[in-house]
Amino acid sequence: MIRPYLYLAVLLPLVVFSQAAAQTCQSETARPSSTPTIQFTNNNDGTVTDKTTGLMWARCPEGQSGENCSTVIQGSVAVYDWEGALNQAQGSTLAGYSDWRLPNIKELSSIVEERCFDPAINLTVFPSTVSSSTPSSYFWSASPYSRSARSAWSVQFINGGTQSSFGDRDYGRRVRLVRSGQ
Numbered sequence: 001m002i003r004p005y006l007y008l009a010v011l012l013p014l015v016v017f018s019q020a021a022a023q024t025c026q027s028e029t030a031r032p033s034s035t036p037t038i039q040f041t042n043n044n045d046g047t048v049t050d051k052t053t054g055l056m057w058a059r060c061p062e063g064q065s066g067e068n069c070s071t072v073i074q075g076s077v078a079v080y081d082w083e084g085a086l087n088q089a090q091g092s093t094l095a096g097y098s099d100w101r102l103p104n105i106k107e108l109s110s111i112v113e114e115r116c117f118d119p120a121i122n123l124t125v126f127p128s129t130v131s132s133s134t135p136s137s138y139f140w141s142a143s144p145y146s147r148s149a150r151s152a153w154s155v156q157f158i159n160g161g162t163q164s165s166f167g168d169r170d171y172g173r174r175v176r177l178v179r180s181g182q
Contacts, residue, residue, distance in 0.1 A: 140173045
């Protein structure tokens with residue numbers, strides 16, 4: 001399998017740069033967006049709704065807030081072990097809703113922008129998503145890893161959902177909340 005960063009290197013003449021200085025994206029002509037901005041409705045309350053899946057997403061990862069997710073709450077980027085992530089979701093009342101949860105691996109992979117790298121996400125819809133190759137660039141899913149009771153699936157947005165990985169449930173990972181919407 002070709003890794004996205006290798007694929008982008010081969011297509012260097014087709015690469016354009018998006019709004020974030022580090023993010024690299026193929027042009028729309030070379031590869032259509034997998035998560036075009038028009039696919040999402042900004043609810044102007046810290047959430048967006050994916051018109052294709054019907055899912056409502058928190059725009060900011062837990063621990064960040066503001067229109068561009070640039071405000072870090074309590075001085076540091078929030079990371080949680082898996083149980084803490086599940087509890088954080090269960091206790092959230094973002095935008096007045098109390099039915100937030102961790103996305104399953106399929107749902108979390110659905111917001112990966114396949115034409116972009118570092119991060120592999122639509123930064124207009126999900127601003128300030130961490131993409132460095134640190135533990136805080138991984139986002140927990142609610143999906144346990146069936147071959148190990150100690151592991152659960154996560155997505156690292158430096159290279160996207162096709163590179164989903166499992167990790168020890170004690171690892172610190174980021175959280176992006178989802179709810180089923182209307």
